Amino acid sequence: MFKKYKADIILICSLIIVGLLSCIIYFNFYNSSNHLVANITDSNNTLTQIDLSIESDAEREIEVIGLHNDLKVGVKHNSIRVIYSSCPHQDCVKIGSVSTTNKPIVCLYNKVYIVLIDNSGGNDINI
Amino acid sequence: MHLKKIKFISLLFILVLSSCGDSVVSKTIYPFSTYLTMNFYNENNVDIDYIEDLINEYDKLADPYNSYEGINNVYTINNSSDFIEVDTKLYDLIKYSEDMRIKTSGYFNPLIGNLSLTWKNAIENKALPNEEIISQELEEISNSSLEFSDGKIKINGEANIDLGAITKGYVLNVLKDYLKENNISKYLINGGNSSIILGNKNGGDFKIGINNLSMGFKAKEISIGTSSVDEQNFTLDNIIYSHIINPFTGSAISKHETIIVMNDNAALMDVYSTVFMMLDLEDIKSICADNDFKVIVIDNKQITYKDSEIELYV
Numbered sequence: 001m002f003k004k005y006k007a008d009i010i011l012i013c014s015l016i017i018v019g020l021l022s023c024i025i026y027f028n029f030y031n032s033s034n035h036l037v038a039n040i041t042d043s044n045n046t047l048t049q050i051d052l053s054i055e056s057d058a059e060r061e062i063e064v065i066g067l068h069n070d071l072k073v074g075v076k077h078n079s080i081r082v083i084y085s086s087c088p089h090q091d092c093v094k095i096g097s098v099s100t101t102n103k104p105i106v107c108l109y110n111k112v113y114i115v116l117i118d119n120s121g122g123n124d125i126n127i
Numbered sequence: 128m129h130l131k132k133i134k135f136i137s138l139l140f141i142l143v144l145s146s147c148g149d150s151v152v153s154k155t156i157y158p159f160s161t162y163l164t165m166n167f168y169n170e171n172n173v174d175i176d177y178i179e180d181l182i183n184e185y186d187k188l189a190d191p192y193n194s195y196e197g198i199n200n201v202y203t204i205n206n207s208s209d210f211i212e213v214d215t216k217l218y219d220l221i222k223y224s225e226d227m228r229i230k231t232s233g234y235f236n237p238l239i240g241n242l243s244l245t246w247k248n249a250i251e252n253k254a255l256p257n258e259e260i261i262s263q264e265l266e267e268i269s270n271s272s273l274e275f276s277d278g279k280i281k282i283n284g285e286a287n288i289d290l291g292a293i294t295k296g297y298v299l300n301v302l303k304d305y306l307k308e309n310n311i312s313k314y315l316i317n318g319g320n321s322s323i324i325l326g327n328k329n330g331g332d333f334k335i336g337i338n339n340l341s342m343g344f345k346a347k348e349i350s351i352g353t354s355s356v357d358e359q360n361f362t363l364d365n366i367i368y369s370h371i372i373n374p375f376t377g378s379a380i381s382k383h384e385t386i387i388v389m390n391d392n393a394a395l396m397d398v399y400s401t402v403f404m405m406l407d408l409e410d411i412k413s414i415c416a417d418n419d420f421k422v423i424v425i426d427n428k429q430i431t432y433k434d435s436e437i438e439l440y441v
Contacts, residue, residue, distance in 0.1 A: 078155070121336050123334040123343055124315060125317055126337070127320050
């Protein structure tokens with residue numbers, strides 16, 4: 001029986017895989033907004049909020065107070081990254097620029113968390 | 128394999144792919160000292176490179192502060208007392224600006240360059256400019272004029288051109304015509320939140336939220352112009368001074384907090400959103416009625432007037 005439907009099964013499995021991959025790509029790369037706000041917090045409090053939609057294309061640097069040392073963070077239009085952190089693993093630096101709501105930047109060593117929030121409120125645009 | 132099975136599986140394949148969402152092509156560029164975001168929905172024939180080149184060309188032509196090799200732009204005209212031969216695109220833009228000066232009874236004035244720069248510096252330094260300088264620049268504006276001759280433009284007088292209040296809207300209007308000619312109808316193009324052109328969103332409306340208010344409205348196939356004191360401003364003694372300058376008084380104090388105005392002409396909307404910031408509500412209503420504009424006026428974080436055809440959602 002397996003032999004009889006082998007071609008069908010392979011084709012259906014391939015389609016499911018392609019479908020899943022498409023969804024993964026969609027949710028990773030298209031889950032971005034034109035109205036992003038960066039919420040930068042420590043363990044308990046919001047340190048600062050930056051409206052990334054009104055930033056220019058030229059990156060500017062800000063300092064964020066960390067538990068052990070301050071972080072150097074680069075912000076530009078709808079994008080944010082950690083430029084420098086004193087943490088041992090450098091994961092927060094290695095993640096690079098983030099422009100989507102589903103990819104937080106976390107520096108556990110300095111207890112700094114950067115999360116992007118879609119501030120469009122379900123609107124296509126806010127004016 | 129049977130043909131029926133192949134058809135069924137092909138259909139399934141298409142469904143699986145299409146279930147993941149619409150195809151949206153989005154690009155943000157940075158002309159006119161701001162950002163410009165283009166969203167195209169299920170439009171496969173959009174030549175984004177051409178659009179970007181067109182916008183960047185206008186950006187250079189309308190630049191009052193920088194010169195570019197091989198280009199006669201606004202900077203070139205401002206720094207000459209002779210006729211300057213310019214590209215047709217710039218000639219038409221400045222001619223249109225002059226027409227707008229007449230249409231708005233001088234509330235929009237392309238010769239506001241020096242005054243505009245004085246206030247830009249004041250906003251940057253958060254300090255009021257010298258009143259004598261303002262008076263001198265107002266006199267320059269009233270004693271200056273633009274002269275047009277066979278593709279050439281000249282400023283008579285000491286005033287300088289600044290097209291900041293019109294270029295984005297004008298270029299978006301050019302772009303709108305280009306998109307229409309190419310049968311591209313599903314788009315949203317946002318020029319720094321002050322000039323917006325809307326096609327449709329796969330046939331439907333776009334949801335337009337209003338900043339600082341928990342409400343919005345739906346719109347499609349229209350141009351929107353907005354002006355607000357929330358942008359480029361400073362506050363002194365509880366008075367907000369913004370980038371919107373009255374060319375008659377030299378004042379940077381607006382009569383309204385935000386103006387949102389809609390019509391099919393993006394250039395007009397860019398101009399009138401600024402002009403309305405200087406006018407009383409009754410004058411705004413009268414102009415809107417005469418020109419088929421739809422307007423929302425916001426003062427003190429509240430809508431003080433809106434066209435009856437605009438339906439708000441919360």
